[in-house]
Amino acid sequence: MASHSPALLTTAQRALLSRLPDDLPDRDIARFYTLTPADRAFIAQHRRSVNRLGVAVQLCMLRYPGRTLMSLPDVPVRVLRAIAQQLDIAPAAFVSYGARRTTCYEHLDAIKAHYGYRTWTWQDARAVMRAILPQAQANAQSLPLIEAAHQQLRDRRLILPGITVVERLVWGVQRVATRSVERLLTRDLTVDQQARLDALLVVAADAPRSTRGSMPLTWLREEPGDPxxxxxxxxxxxxAILADLALPPLPATLHRSRWRQLARQGAHYRPQPLRVLD
Known part of the structure; x- marks a missing residue:
């Protein structure tokens, strides 16, 4: 994944995915932050109430959104209250947690060792890329793919890296998906069909404007107008020209949403820019 990969998200989207939403629904708070008896037994190994609450919050943040507590800007009050109530600890105790940064990292190491959370490797990155590739082939939109990558990382108990790292990963997946879709669309074209399609983009130097020779693709796109x-x-x-091309049908394995996206994108391209596309 090259370092010159483009940003896929807006600044606002990047900030949203790098924090825990303040408006997380109650059902999601119950889903992600309900502590099991085994969780409580692990948390109880820490003597001071502030440390028990801190360990519980760290564990919950690793589960969702999948980041370390130290990498998050804050923990919403509603989430903190829901965790603290299960331990019968006042939420205000959390204010003093982390006074010693070393303690936070010691607790994080203990959680990782006990629950199997770990920092991702490039082998993990390839596994995540393979997992979300079918979605990228069906839908090229970046935000759903980044969210899918996050979920894959959480499912593997991998600590989420910075959002720009995930953007590069998804950008790489999108490139692979685009190439595979291109191969799928062109694999059944004969040499003659490819040449004739290329010819639709050739401008005849001596052809008058608004004629078929001025730019065949432009002429083919023209609507009938008045009857x-x-x-x-x-x-x-x-x-007749389109029928004479005898193009193969769309591949059955190409997801309908993807070829609709391609059709919409192609409709916005003028023929001249299409000539310089790879």
Whole structure:
């Protein structure tokens, strides 16, 4: 994954994915932050109430959003209260947690050792990329892919890296997915069909404007307009050219949402820029 990969998210999206939402629904708080008896037994190994609460919060943050407590800007009050109530500890005790930074990291190491959380490796990155590749082939949008990558990391008990690192990972997946879709769309084209498609982008230097020779693809895209005889003849001519190409049907394995995205993107391209695309 090259370091020059483009940013896939806006600043606001990046900030949102790097913190715990203040408006997390009650059902999600119950889902992610309900402590099991085994959790309470592990937490109880720490004597002071402030440390028990701190360990519980650290464990919960690793579960969702999947980040270390030290990498988050804050913990929403509603979330802190829900965790503290289960331990019968006043939420205010959390204020003094972390006065010694070393203690926080010692607790983090203990949680990682006990629950199996760990920092990701490039081998893990490849596994995550393989897991989200089918989604990238079906839908090229970046935000859902980044959210899917986050979920894959959480499922593997891998501590989420910085958001820009995940962006680079997803960018790499998108490139692989795009190449695979391109191969899928062009694999059944004959040499003659490829040449004829390329010819649609060639401008005849001596052709007058607004004619088929000025830019065949532009001419093929023209709508019939008024139901006049000339417009009907032009439409029939356009349909005949398309039929004569005898292009293969869309591959059954290409997800419908992806070819719709491609169609929308292609509709916005003018023929001239299409000539310089790889």
């Amino acid at each position: 006049a005889p000339a417009a009907l003849l032009r439409l029939l001519d356009q349909l």
